[in-house]
Amino acid sequence: MATPVLDIDRLRKRFGGVTAVDGVSLRLEAGRIYGLIGPNGSGKTTLFNCITGVERRDEGRVVFGGERVDGLRPWEIAQKGIGRTFQVIRVFPELSALENLLVVTRDRLAAARERADRLLRFVKLDGLRDEYAGNLSYGQQKLLEFVRMLMRDPTLILLDEPAAGVNRTLLNDLLEAVRQLRDRGKTILLVEHDMKVVMGLCETVFVLDHGEKIAEGAPGVIQTDERVIEAYFGR
Numbered sequence: 001m002a003t004p005v006l007d008i009d010r011l012r013k014r015f016g017g018v019t020a021v022d023g024v025s026l027r028l029e030a031g032r033i034y035g036l037i038g039p040n041g042s043g044k045t046t047l048f049n050c051i052t053g054v055e056r057r058d059e060g061r062v063v064f065g066g067e068r069v070d071g072l073r074p075w076e077i078a079q080k081g082i083g084r085t086f087q088v089i090r091v092f093p094e095l096s097a098l099e100n101l102l103v104v105t106r107d108r109l110a111a112a113r114e115r116a117d118r119l120l121r122f123v124k125l126d127g128l129r130d131e132y133a134g135n136l137s138y139g140q141q142k143l144l145e146f147v148r149m150l151m152r153d154p155t156l157i158l159l160d161e162p163a164a165g166v167n168r169t170l171l172n173d174l175l176e177a178v179r180q181l182r183d184r185g186k187t188i189l190l191v192e193h194d195m196k197v198v199m200g201l202c203e204t205v206f207v208l209d210h211g212e213k214i215a216e217g218a219p220g221v222i223q224t225d226e227r228v229i230e231a232y233f234g235r
Contacts, residue, residue, distance in 0.1 A: 003066045005030050005156055005187045006051070011060035013043075013050055020046040022211035023060070028156070033182050034189045035202035035219070039231055042208040044191045045087065048158050052084050053077045064156065083154030087161050089141045093134025097125055097144055100133050104151050112151075119147040123177055139170035146174060150181075157181065159190040163197045175201055199223065207231065 006028040013021040021043045028034055036044050049055040051062055053074040062070040069077050092100050101116035102109075120126040123143040128136060133144055142162065149157070159178070163171050178188055178201065192198050198205060199219040207215040207222060209231040215222055222228055 004028055005065060007063040009061040011050060012058050013046055013055055014058050019211050021050060024213045026206055028187050028189060030187050031182060031185045032187055033178065033202050035198040035205040036189060036191045037198055037205060038208035043211040044208055045160060048084060048160055052082060081155035083149040083152060084158035085145050085149055085160055085162065089145055091133040091141050091144055093132065095133055096130050097133055098129040100144055101148050101151050104148055115151060119150055123147055124173055139166040142166055143170060143174060157186055157188045159188065161191055161193065163192055163194040
């Protein structure tokens, strides 16, 4: 069996008396798109934070590419090849779209510009390369944050609610970009509340409720799982 890109084993994170992530285990294979769903407060973003070092786990292991990363700092984990976006957009509003990409790389300027221009074309923002990021629409800023994360060419991509607040046209551009990344061998794990996006994009879906993983499987199976229905609808 091939080494998984990401192997999370019995991860647990507590905040005082609240257990936000409770013994979660996930295994992600290369070149696949995974979904992470669950009601609000189920621990999805906390799990992302533990993977990326923003939060230190209390128990369990996070293994990336065969190497434990759960003791590393966020920037060290990013250097290993894990990239992420956030629920709340984090762009530099007073820098241009192009400059937003250039600030995250140490490559030579000419090479960095070439890569940045290629990524802006990838999400159809090349016509706005010199526009201040703060003047872009909400959806365009999400696309900009997405490709800024790609500037470091991560192996594993974590997307936190990419569809939230994005119009259908820009969302379709983002989803097509995600599929193309998968086809290039990248692994994607996304947190998303839009079930149409999850069911149409993901190959495997993990479901959290009160910090625990209650289901895992193909989208069609997850849709009919009684535990998932109860978690979302209370019946």
